[in-house]
Amino acid sequence: MTQTPVPVPPPNRMRALLSSLSVRVLAALALGLAAGAAVQVWGVPGGAGTTGMIDAVGQLWLNALRMTIVPLVFSLLVVGIATISDAAHTGRLARRALVWFGVLIAAASVYAVLAAYGLLALWPIDAEGGARLLAGIPPAPDNIGAVAPFSEFVKTIAPANVVRAAAEDAILGLVVFAVFFGFALTRLPARLKVPLVTLFEAVSEAMIIVVRWVLLAAPVGVFALAMGVGLSAGVSAAGTLAHYVSIVSLSVIGMILLCYPLAVVAGRVGLAKFARAVAPAQVVAVSTQSSLASLPVMVERAVDELDVSRQTAGLVLPLAVALFRMTSPVANLAVVIYCAHLFGLEPSLGQIGAAMLTAILISIGSVGLPGQISFFASVAPICIAMGVPLEMLPLLLAVEVIPDIFRTVGNVTADLTVARIVSQGEGVAVSVE
Known part of the structure; x- marks a missing residue:
């Protein structure tokens, strides 16, 4: 049985750079909000001309991020589908793991919608603080957020013109086409498949490099956008963030907690034993x-x-x-639903379904990307599918470092849960200590 190769981690230098970038972006967010509040009180040299130029810098940085969405998402999905196909050929154990991956990702998307809407119903966004925060970001296009009937949603699943779909940000149709294209590649002979997969892998790597270059300017872009928010909302924007x-x-913590009863029931392991087993891995995930x-x-x-066999752990994990x-x-989905509430949008069932499907498919390709890159590459397509403007994402990127900790802890907990569950098909004895 051939094991699927594990992605090579980024060099320590790049990891340190991204960690340092998170700190600088957070500092830029705080300074931008404070500077905007100060300008609101004392003014700024040059008046409207200066503030207009600062707004233009923020919008330029946002556009630079947006230009990578279509090629990055398409290429990542094609490569991701090819990887899954290769994994499915490694044997029964891999196929069993892939089935559990699919079932749990689908269940997680349903949970995400219920959890996000439930939490916002119990603890709604402060209307005044949200309005002030929105007043400082660039205006959204008029056609974003319109609620389409379900019949229109069905039509968008298969785009009549892929190029037009990409140009008009019809992201769901583009994602579906990428999935079909990726599976079609798996049916080609190796001499045709390998060059195409390599091509799209090269495209995705090139786009990731472009995103990293754009992120190097993130402190400047976030400062400019945050200053615009500070001009309208002052420091009260910090409360909404x-x-x-x-x-x-x-939302993520709730999912982490659900992994424990899942391991107990499906993995047939004692709750205390499972909690003791995952705790050290969770500590590493936090750090x-x-x-x-x-x-x-x-x-x-x-x-x-x-009590997972080394062969099972060595393949499944x-x-x-x-x-x-x-x-x-x-x-x-929690990010996108929060933004929808912030903009006062009420997505239709079709838009929510499109967002869930997009979230599931995007999760295939975005795995392994650094947090700063995966945030925009993963969230922006879901925003587009649900009809939510993208203008809030740069500010939310600045505070992503905190939710990202829980994301990683959740991934590690879910990985160990699946490893235990899959091992039950390999004749492992029940352990309830």
Whole structure:
């Protein structure tokens, strides 16, 4: 049995750079809000001309991020589908793991919608604070957020013109086409398949490099956008951002807690035993914010504490790190639903369904990307599918470092849960200590 190769982690230098970038972006957000509040009181040299130029800088940075969405999402999905196809050929154990990945990702997307809407019903956005926050961001296009009937949603699933769909941000049709194209590649002979997969892998890597270049200017872009928000909302915008962080984090925490009874019931392991087994891996996840960095500890805990065979752990856990990220639809849908509430939108069932389907498919391709890159690449297509403007995302990117901790903990917990569940088909004895 051939194991699916594990993605190579980014160099320590890049990881340190991204970590430092998170700190600088957070600082830029705080300084931008404070500067905007100060300008609101004392004014700024140059008046409207200066503030207009600052707004233009923020919009330029946002547009630079947006230009990568279509090629990055399409290429990542094509490569991701090809990877899943290769994994399915590694044997019965891999196919069993893939089935559980699919079932849990689908269940997570349903949970995400229920959790986000439930939390916002119990703890709604402060209307005044939300209005002030929105007043400072660039205006959204008039055609964004319109509620389409379900029949229109059905028509968009298969785009009549893929190029036009890409140009008009009809992201669901583009995603569906990418999935079909990816599966079609798997039916080609190797001499045709390998060059095409390599091509799209190169495109995705090139787009990731472009995004990293754009993110190097993130402190400047976030400062400019935050200053515009500060001009309208002052420091009160910080309260709405803190509320956003809490809602997204609580959604992911709820999913983490659900992994425990799932492991007990489907994995047939005692609750205390499972909690003891996953705790060290969760600690590593908090400190590194990387599922890949947590992989050695996950394998060790699965084998020594969860009675998973080394062969099963050696295949399922790397496969999970490469292909399975259960928190992706949970957190990403929570972000988009929060933005919809912030803009006062009421998405139709068709738009919610499109967002859920997009979230599930996007989770395949975005696994393994650094948090700053995966946030925009994962959330923006879901926003477009639900009809939610993208203008809030740069500010939310600045505070993503906090929810990202819970995302990683959730991924690690879910990976170990699946490893234990899959091991039950390999004749592992029930353990309830």
